Amino acid sequence: MTAIAQSASSETFVLNLGPQHPATHGVLRVKLVMDGEYIVEAEPVLGYIHRMHEKMGENRTWAQFLPNTGRMDYLHALAYNHNYVCLVERAASIEVPERAEYIRVITNELNRISSHLLWFGAFVLDLGGFSPLLYAFDDREQILDLLESVTGSRLTYCYFRFGGVYNDVDQDFLDGCKAFVARLRERMPMYHNLVTKNIILMKRLQDIGFIDAEMCRKYGATGPVARGAGIDFDVRRHEPYSVYPRFDFDIPVYPGCDSMARYMVRMDEMEQSMRIIEQAVGAIPEGPVMAAKAPKIIKPPKGDYYHAVETARGSFGIRAVSDGTNTPYRMKLRTPSFSNLVTFGEAAKGMLLPDALALMGSLDLVIPEIDR
């Protein structure tokens, strides 16, 4: 920890970072007790975009809750759709045809790359670099066009259904995926030369925001935050769902425990997602896209079910309690950024303000997902 936590001299002052602040990417307020420019204590305050999805889950039928999942983490909405749909399929034991599973994996990984690209642009913008944001958005626009041609929407998707997907993909979507992967693969070295190898950025990220494996375990941090602390935990590999076991992709793990490690994890994950897309587009089978006997009214048997999925920010889990009727009895949404943000209060002690923002950027927070 380069920044030494000075003993809190008498005149500390309280600085409110947010809820309107360019670096919080949403309405998060962090109450910082500052001594000069050093942070003595940081306490995130939530609730500014709390819409109570869990109560909506209780007074909507199982099918009607689907659009809500896209509104929680709008950067990786398809993973949230995927998790909710898999949960109900597990509860009501509905079979999903092969082609639908492949389409789900392809669109999910495309959405993960678009989420990582947006994080990359916004993160370098927090550190002061403007141009990489525009290059990243240029690439992200390709993905949004691809997904729009299939799902119809660009950000908050509602494309998956219980037992399959809303409608089929055609050949030029698959060719579009191949062309996109080729284009992004040729652009990645440019990102690394412009940003990763830049001495200013390296000085900004190395040894900043120290979150080690033990702190991750105590705070339940998952996703790139845990993988940046040397923990090899990825729900796609660890608790396999859908057809992920059929693809070979590796999980980037960096033992650095600092912002640079978390940054590198996400950059490598984009490469892995591209590999998955290539394999999935190559091996997509023909066949129906919707399960033949998907029941119109979903009435899962009594009891509670849990399903977890790997989103761009970590493991997103839903615990649904069903009482046999067609509306859920209780819908608990375990979002990854909620646990990742808790580490900020601990890790930001004694840091400088710009370093704390580098740390917050490396956590890749999406505030509506924290507040639900």
Add this chain to the structure above:
Amino acid sequence: MTIDSELLRLLLYVVGFIAFIATNAAYLVWLERKEAGHIQCRIGPKEVGPFGLLQPVADGLKLMTKQLIIPKGADSFLFRLGPVLVMTPAVMCFVTIPYSDTIVARNLDVGLLAIFAFASVNVLGLLLGAWGSRNKYAVISAARVVSQNVAYEIPMLIVIVTMVMVTGTMNLHEVVTSQNGGFWHWNIFRFSASPLMPVAFLIYFVCMLAETNRAPFDMAEAESELVAGAFTEYPGMGFGVFFMGEYANIVVGTSMATILFLGGWNCPFGLWPGLHWFLIKMYALIFTVIWIRWTFPRTTFYSLLNLSWKVLIPVAFANLILTSALLKVL
């Protein structure tokens, strides 16, 4: 009463300089937005006037129409004094800059010293403005501005001392005439004085960036941390005057670089020296300043001070000692 011709000439020069600074500040904003646009594969302002040339005029009018609100509890005198103290030294620096053989307001023998004396006053303006606006973010940025400018004043002045030693005079007109002839006469390539001359130019350029709070060193006005830093509370023309002061400082910094290192108004091939060469070199340097801004992220505060105390100052001292040794020997 008769007006002394010298006084009239000076008056005309002052009016000319203020006009130059005002239009320059406006059109440097336009250049910056156009260049940032093209670097980021987009176009930049295009709607207002041909190629967006009237956009700065529109921005200026918009700034002037805004109401100047003084925050409650702020020290209104310091609040108003801030922008003034940033703008006037910038204008004063233009007095002794020789734009061409004949175009100079007042060719002082200690022209170089005068410019750098005025250049260090704008820190005071930023500090007073930030402190007067009673805003936490402004106070943090004021503390940063002061220590940043102090840290970067020293290597800049060491390089200036080396250049004075090489050219032997502080009179800017003679500095440029000593570099007459082709570009091999320019100070940047004067390897006879010291092989590290291009490095000295680099150090001067980096210090000039830090001095005007630009590019990787824009800690004072760090958008993503301190919202708008020292001038968070300045609406309308208060912010406009700060902006003009900043761009005037850039013009002063780049023109000093042109004079000291790139041979002022001399033509690279020694054919038709004149004002146009001075402006070409200056705007090339300004293009680089903007280019650097849209490429690099911002440094943190302690690595900024590390860079100055651990890299720039030692190398500047080495250059100083080397030059004095070589001058003694040759």
Add this chain to the structure above:
Amino acid sequence: MKAYIRDIVNGTWSLLVGMAITIRYFFGPVVTLQYPHQTVPMKPRFRGHIDLVLDERKGTNKCIVCNACMKTCPSGCITLEGEKREGVKQKVLTYYQLDFTKCSLCGLCVEVCPTAALDFSKDYNLVGSQESEFVFDLLKRLEERKQ
């Protein structure tokens, strides 16, 4: 000392590489679309607000007023009325109102409709000064489109 020198040299080299990339983009092509002058060609599956489908054979809409879409909509933004006319087997639609301020474009109504009477429209630049301008009367829109 060697590491110190190497650090400076590598650092400046990485800065120069970064600048080389941005200058290449400076002279590179412009990627953006000048919106008011050029518009984006909408994709066939783009989801605008829902609209009634024109049935060429009958010349009017295909809706049989079964209220399935009204019941399945999660945010309850569809209200419709129909009446039984003698001589016509199904009910006839008289009023179909969509409150687009609450619609989340999930497509459940389009999917559940037995006679495929609903489809997504393609207009995206809707603008209005009050909320009430976003409460569409789809039947009237169908008539206008027919002319």
Add this chain to the structure above:
Amino acid sequence: MDADTLKQKLAALPSAAVQELDHARRGFSLDVSLPPAQLVAAVTILDEAGYFIETITGVDWLGENAARIKEAQAAAAAKKAAAAKKAAEARKAAEEAGEPLPEEAAPEVEEEAPAPEPAVDDLEAIYDFNRYDRCHRVTLRTRAPRDKPSVPSIVHIYQAAHWHERETHDFFGIKFEGHGYLVPLLLPEDADYHPLRKDYSA
């Protein structure tokens, strides 16, 4: 510490019911229900075993007891109706046979227990734990009566619980003893209502 030693350790806790489940069917492998008193002990076992906390879910089982009693009565009524039908057939058979009506056993009308005053329903807190190296999700369930729901806090073991417990307190009103900072997390500061309770009406 592999799965079954953990299972034995948890089963060893007094009055803890451990149940092995099929992960593919329900999503978690071990389901442990225990009284609030044993919660801290179970969580320390899991902490030593290297588990990380995923989330704390609150569930409001309002009307569960009432439903159970109604079921019991319905079952009893069904049994009585079946018994009465059997007795009627027996009588009809007896008439055909002409024998004197057998002295019917007085239809044992089980003395209709006055509907027992329904015990207070309870709020349930479900703790989810998982491992980083292999997939083994453990669910701890504790129940507390609705009128004074209090569960010991595990903030001193897992700091993440600081927020999870505040959120569960926001929505259900479960008091976590020893938490010390149960200020509303997602609800406005002065919120004294608990929206996810079944008897909450906006």
